[in-house]
C-alpha cells in the first residue's frame with residue numbers, strides 16, 4: 001500500500017477506542033477518520049465512511065459490532081477490513097483470532113485476513129500460558145484447568161468506571177460465579193482444551209492492570225513434568241517475540257498487576273515447587289494494552305502493513 005492507509009474507529013470515545021487513538025496519536029503512517037458525534041450511531045453515516053477507509057476498528061458493544069459486520073457483508077468486495085474488539089466474533093470460524101503469537105504462522109494469517117477478532121483481556125493471558133503446553137503435548141487437551149484472574153476496573157468499560165468513581169462498590173469482588181463468563185469459549189478453543197475450563201475472574205479497586213493465574217498439580221500430568229519443563233515450553237514458543245516475554249518465577253516474590261500499564265507487553269512466569277510437585281502459571285498484562293487497545297494497534301500494523309508502536313507514547 002503506497003498511500004497512507006486510513007481507519008475509522010467506531011466507538012472512538014469509549015474506553016477501548018480512546019486508548020487506540022492515544023496509542024496512534026503520534027503515528028503519521030495511519031490516517032484516522034471520524035463521523036460527527038451526533039451521527040455516531042447512524043448506520044447510513046457509517047456505511048458512507050466505510051466506503052472510504054481501509055479498515056474499521058469496532059470498539060462497540062457486541063450488538064453494535066454485529067450491525068457493522070452485517071453492513072460490511074452487504075458491501076461485498078467494497079467492504080473495508082474489520083478489526084473487532086468486542087466478543088461478538090471471537091469463535092466465529094470466518095474471523096481470524098487476533099493473537100499474533102498464538103502459533104507459528106498466525107501473524108501472517110492476521111496480516112492477510114479481511115476480518116480479525118481482537119482477543120478478550122483475560123483469554124490473552126490464559127491462552128498465552130496454555131497454548132504452548134497443549135501444543136507441545138505437556139498438557140492433555142482434556143486436563144481439568146481452572147483459571148483465576150484479577151482485573152483493574154477499566155476492564156468493565158464506562159459503566160464500571162462510573163461505579164468505582166462513585167464509590168458505590170467495595171475494594172474487591174469475585175464475579176462470573178455462574179460459570180458462564182463470555183470469555184470461556186475463546187479461552188477453551190484457542191488454548192486447545194477439549195474440557196471446559198473453570199474461570200473465576202475478579203475486579204480490584206485499581207483502574208488498570210491484570211494478573212491471570214493457573215495452578216497445576218504436576219503429578220496429575222502424564223509426563224510428570226518439572227516446573228522447568230513448563231517454563232522451557234513457554235520459552236521455546238515465544239523466543240523472538242517482541243511483546244511476550246517468559247521470565248523466571250521467583251518464589252516468595254509479590255507480583256502486582258499494574259507494572260505493565262501503558263505498554264503492550266505480556267509477561268509469563270512459572271512458579272513451582274519440585275518438592276511438592278506443584279506449579280502456578282502467571283500472566284501479567286495491561287487489560288487496556290495487550291488485553292485490548294495495544295493488541296488492536298499491533299493487529300492494525302499487521303493488517304495494514306505499517307510499522308506501529310503498540311505501546312502508549314511516553315509523555316514528554
Ligand SMILES: NC(=O)C1=CN([C@@H]2O[C@H](COP(=O)(O)OP(=O)(O)OC[C@H]3O[C@@H](n4cnc5c(N)ncnc54)[C@H](OP(=O)(O)O)[C@@H]3O)[C@@H](O)[C@H]2O)C=CC1
Pocket residue numbers: 010011012013014015016017040041042058059060061062064085086087119120121154155156157158159287288291292
Ligand atoms: N475495556 C476493556 O478492557 C475491553 C473492552 N473490550 C470490548 O471493546 C468493546 C468496547 O468496550 P469499552 O471500550 O470498554 O466500552 P465503553 O462502554 O467504554 O465504550 C463503548 C463506546 O461505544 C459507543 N457505542 C455504543 N453503541 C454504539 C453504536 N451502535 N455505534 C457507535 N458507537 C456506539 C458508546 O457510546 P455511548 O456511551 O454514547 O453509548 C461508547 O462510547 C466492547 O465490546 C468490549 O467488550 C475488549 C477488550 C477489553
Ligand SMILES: CC(=O)N[C@@H](CCC(=O)OP(=O)(O)O)C(=O)O
Pocket residue numbers: 085086087119120121122151152153154155156157160182183201202203291
Ligand atoms: C472487569 C470486567 O468487567 N471485564 C470484562 C471483560 C473485559 C474484556 O476483555 O473484554 P471483552 O471481552 O469485552 O473484550 C468482563 O468481565 O466482562
